[in-house]
Structure formats: structure tokens, C-alpha cells
Amino acid sequence: MPPPLPDPEALIAALAEQARSAAGEAPDPEPEELLDYLAGRLAPKDAERVGRQLAASPETARALLDLAELEAAGAAAGEGPADLAVRAGWRDFESRLPTAAPLPRRPPVWLSTLAASLLVTTLGLGSWAWRLQGELHRPIANVRSLELTDSRSASEPVISLPSGAPLRLVLAPVERCPGYTAEIAGPQGSGRWTVPGLKRDARGLLALEIRGGPGAYKLALLGCEPRRALEEHRFRIKPDGG
Amino acid sequence: MTDQVAGLSAAGDPPEPSEAGTGALERAILRFQDGSDRQGSFRLIYETYFRAIERFFARKGLPPEDCLDLTQETFLGIYKGLDGYEHRQRFTGWLYRVATTTYLKRRRTATAAKRAVVEVSRDGMENPEQTLAVPGRQLAGLLDEERWRALRAAVAELPDQMRECLTLRLYHQLSYQEIAIAKKISIETVKAHLFRARKKLQESLAGFALDNLEV
Numbered sequence: 490m491p492p493p494l495p496d497p498e499a500l501i502a503a504l505a506e507q508a509r510s511a512a513g514e515a516p517d518p519e520p521e522e523l524l525d526y527l528a529g530r531l532a533p534k535d536a537e538r539v540g541r542q543l544a545a546s547p548e549t550a551r552a553l554l555d556l557a558e559l560e561a562a563g564a565a566a567g568e569g570p571a572d573l574a575v576r577a578g579w580r581d582f583e584s585r586l587p588t589a590a591p592l593p594r595r596p597p598v599w600l601s602t603l604a605a606s607l608l609v610t611t612l613g614l615g616s617w618a619w620r621l622q623g624e625l626h627r628p629i630a631n632v633r634s635l636e637l638t639d640s641r642s643a644s645e646p647v648i649s650l651p652s653g654a655p656l657r658l659v660l661a662p663v664e665r666c667p668g669y670t671a672e673i674a675g676p677q678g679s680g681r682w683t684v685p686g687l688k689r690d691a692r693g694l695l696a697l698e699i700r701g702g703p704g705a706y707k708l709a710l711l712g713c714e715p716r717r718a719l720e721e722h723r724f725r726i727k728p729d730g731g
Numbered sequence: 732m733t734d735q736v737a738g739l740s741a742a743g744d745p746p747e748p749s750e751a752g753t754g755a756l757e758r759a760i761l762r763f764q765d766g767s768d769r770q771g772s773f774r775l776i777y778e779t780y781f782r783a784i785e786r787f788f789a790r791k792g793l794p795p796e797d798c799l800d801l802t803q804e805t806f807l808g809i810y811k812g813l814d815g816y817e818h819r820q821r822f823t824g825w826l827y828r829v830a831t832t833t834y835l836k837r838r839r840t841a842t843a844a845k846r847a848v849v850e851v852s853r854d855g856m857e858n859p860e861q862t863l864a865v866p867g868r869q870l871a872g873l874l875d876e877e878r879w880r881a882l883r884a885a886v887a888e889l890p891d892q893m894r895e896c897l898t899l900r901l902y903h904q905l906s907y908q909e910i911a912i913a914k915k916i917s918i919e920t921v922k923a924h925l926f927r928a929r930k931k932l933q934e935s936l937a938g939f940a941l942d943n944l945e946v
Contacts, residue, residue, distance in 0.1 A: 496936075496939040496940040496941055497901075497940075497941060497944050499878075499879070499882055500882060500886070500901070500932070500939075500941065500944070501901045501902050503879075503882045503883050503886045504886055504894070504897060504898045504901060504902050505898070505902050506883070507883070507886050507887060507894065507898075508894075508895070508898045508902070511891075519824075520821075520823075520824040520827045520828065521821055521824050524821055524823060524824060527912075527915075529915070540895060540914065541895075543895070543899070543913050543914075544894075544895040544898040544899060544902075547902070547903045550899060550903050550905060550909075550913055551790055551791075551903075552827070553912070553913055554790065554905075554909050554912060554913065555783075555786075555787045555790065555827060555830075556823060556824070556827055557912050558783040558786060558787070559780065559783045559784075559787075559823045559826055559827060560823050561783070562779055562780050562782065562783040563752060563753055563756055563779060563780070563822065563823055564752040564753060565752050565779070566752040566753070566755045566756045566759075566775060566779040567752065567755040567756075567775055567779070568752065571778035571781070575777075575778055575781045575782065576778075578777075578781055578799070578802070578803065579774060579777055579778065579781075581803065582777060582803055582806055582807070583770070585803065585807060586770075586807075586810065597765055597766065597767065598765075
């Protein structure tokens with residue numbers, strides 16, 4: 490049988506046992522709860538429970554003291570100059586820091602403002618470009634137009650055009666079809682072009698744009714189901730001033 | 732255990748954070764996070780908490796050179812993690828967790844090293860709870876049954892506050908000032924509780940050798 494404990498040690502054991510039995514099986518308090526206890530923000534019942542846990546668990550008591558000291562240090566932040574040892578510690582710590590500072594988690598305010606401005610500008614420009622695209626599809630003054638509205642006309646229309654300038658052809662198909670295809674044959678040797686997917690506008694007109702050199706052209710308009718030739722037009726481009 | 736804990740105010744008047752102190756810290760954390768002055772703002776945090784964190788490790792019974800090393804390691808952890816700190820959290824609680832993680836990491840490494848060299852464990856000495864908290868059944872073999880019952884009854888009869896002060900003093904080995912903080916009472920009240928507790932125990936346990944009990 491081991492020798493009996495000296496009385497003071499037996500007393501400590503009895504105190505520890507009593508403290509543990511009073512605290513029960515409650516889990517150790519979280520640091521935030523201990524901070525609330527320190528600040529007197531806990532309800533009396535919870536404060537009593539934490540008090541019992543402090544007596545039962547040396548680790549909880551140590552945690553409370555650590556937190557109290559950290560709180561006290563925070564409350565005195567920047568109040569006086571750091572002592573020599575702390576300054577030396579800082580110099581050592583500074584030398585351990587990674588040289589490349591990580592990117593800040595939050596961008597600075599000016600960067601957010603710039604990003605917002607760029608977004609607004611982009612949206613504005615996009616909307617402007619969208620409107621501009623619509624404008625581009627309308628006839629404009631410096632694009633020459635040739636109306637090919639009468640396929641029965643015997644005379645071949647002639648238009649003067651600077652070399653390489655666009656020519657807008659306007660047709661007024663008699664037969665209404667969901668879509669049309671124009672087949673254009675250029676002057677000898679210049680080839681043939683097909684322009685599918687043409688649709689009549691609100692006024693019943695079709696418009697397409699070509700670029701071609703001087704010479705005689707033939708345009709066949711195809712459409713409807715079954716697809717067939719609806720109209721045929723001939724026209725001539727002559728050099729401007731020629 | 733020392734009776735002086737620098738930086739702590741005695742309980743009864745728990746440490747109230749001053750607006751200037753916490754305000755300065757809040758601003759430093761924000762400056763650090765937005766990257767406008769990382770080094771400068773972190774220096775304030777470092778200088779504010781250096782001593783408290785160093786004592787956090789000292790209270791765990793570590794030698795001074797280890798305390799300094801772990802303090803630096805903790806600040807490195809704070810520096811790396813501060814970008815992720817969210818202001819709705821309590822900064823003190825957050826710091827405490829970083830320091831605890833640093834300590835546990837070091838302890839795991841030390842434990843692994845100890846196992847490697849098959850050194851005799853001193854865990855019992857590092858953890859007084861395990862050494863001193865002898866369950867009643869085992870004590871029955873160490874003290875005679877009647878004396879043990881008398882001891883338990885005398886302890887149970889002490890008023891709660893008095894008994895808890897005595898427990899913190901003898902079992903946790905806290906200083907008067909630390910007990911005052913833990914119990915949120917003044918140091919004078921702590922001393923009075925301990926004095927009365929000792930007197931009551933001496934009266935109840937006349938046959939016990941408690942004359943030299945230092946509280």
C-alpha cells in the first residue's frame with residue numbers, strides 16, 4: 490500500500506474533485522465566451538457556470554488569463570513607445586517576412602472606382618456601337634444607290650461610280666416571299682456573287698450593297714418555295730467622270 | 732508563480748478597451764488589409780501584443796528562448812492570416828487561436844521528437860491536473876476512509892466563492908492578481924476569502940496537518 494498523501498496534497502485533491510463535480514460535463518468555454526465573461530456580458534447563470542469551469546479546469550483558467558492580457562494589451566495599443574526588446578524583436582521579425590508582399594485581399598478604393606468607371610464606359614460604348622450598327626444599315630448620303638424596281642424596263646441603267654466605291658442596289662420584288670437570294674454576275678472575268686437571306690423592309694424594298702469595277706452586271710433575284718427566279722435586272726457601272 | 736502579471740488590471744474593474752487603443756488597432760488592421768501600409772500597420776499590432784503573446788507561452792512553462800521563438804512564429808502566422816481576418820470576429824479571440832495553434836503545432840513536433848529518442852515522458856509534470864487530480868476511490872487507499880470523508884465534507888461546506896478562490900490558488904497555483912481577474916473581484920477580497928477558507932478548514936479539520944498550508 491502506498492504511503493498516505495500529506496494533508497495539504499489531499500486537500501488539493503479534494504478541492505479538484507469538488508470543482509470537477511460542480512462543473513459537471515459542460516464543454517470548455519470558447520474564447521469568445523470567456524471574453525464575454527471578462528467583460529461582464531454574460532447572463533448571471535452563464536457567468537456562474539463559467540466560474541465553476543474555471544475552478545475545475547486549469548486550462549480554462551489559463552485561457553482566461555491569456556485572453557485578459559491580450560484584451561488589456563489591445564486596449565493600450567499605441568499608447569507608448571515599445572521597449573528595446575520589442576523593437577529588437579520587430580527588426581528580427583521584419584527580416585523573416587516574405588519579400589514579395591501578397592496581394593491585398595481588398596482592392597483599394599480608387600481601383601474599385603476605376604473598375605466601375607470602365608464598366609460604365611464599356612456599357613455606354615457597347616450601346617452606342619449597337620445603335621451605330623443600325624445606322625450603318627440605313628442608306629447614307631455618300632453611298633450611291635441604284636433602284637432596280639422595274640425589271641421590264643428595256644433600257645439598262647448606268648451609274649457612275651469611283652473605282653472601288655460601294656453601290657447600294659434597291660429592289661422592289663413584286664412577289665412576296667419570306668426570303669430572297671440575289672445572284673450577281675459581274676463583268677466578264679470578275680466572277681459571280683450570291684447574297685442569301687435578303688428580306689423586304691417595311692416599305693417592301695430589298696437592299697444590298699456591292700463593290701465592283703466598271704462593266705455590265707446582271708442580277709437575278711430568287712425566292713419563295715419552291716425556289717425560283719423572280720426577277721432579273723441588268724445595269725452598268727461606269728467609272729466616275731468616264 | 733509570480734504575483735505580478737504585467738498589463739493586466741485586477742478584476743473587479745475588468746479591462747475595458749479604450750476607444751483610442753482598439754480604434755488604432757482597427758485602423759491598423761484595415762490599412763494592412765487594403766495594402767496601403769502593411770509593414771507600418773503590422774508593426775503597431777506587433778508592438779501591442781508582443782509581450783502578451785510572449786507571456787502566453789511563458790505561462791505554459793516554456794523556457795524564455797522558446798517563448799521568443801514561438802512568439803515570432805505566432806506573429807508570422809498573424810501576418811499571413813490577417814488578410815483573412817473578418818472584422819465581425821473578436822480580434823483578441825482570433826489572436827488567441829493563432830497563438831494556440833502555434834503552440835499545439837510545436838507541441839506535436841516536440842512529442843514526435845520525444846518518441847523518436849524514446850525519452851522518459853515528463854507529461855505528468857507539465858500537467859498538474861493529471862498529477863493532482865487523484866480520484867476519490869484511489870485516495871481512499873491513500874488516506875483512511877474517515878479522514879477522506881471529513882476532508883471532502885469540509886471542502887464542500889466552504890461557501891462557493893471561497894472554495895473557488897482556494898481551488899484557483901492551491902490547485903491551479905494562480906497568483907492573487909490572477910485569481911482576482913478570474914473571479915472578477917478585488918485582490919483584497921481574494922486575500923480575505925483565502926484567509927477565511929484556511930481558518931474554516933483548520934477549525935473543521937483539527938486533526939489534519941494544515942498548519943503550514945500556504946495560501
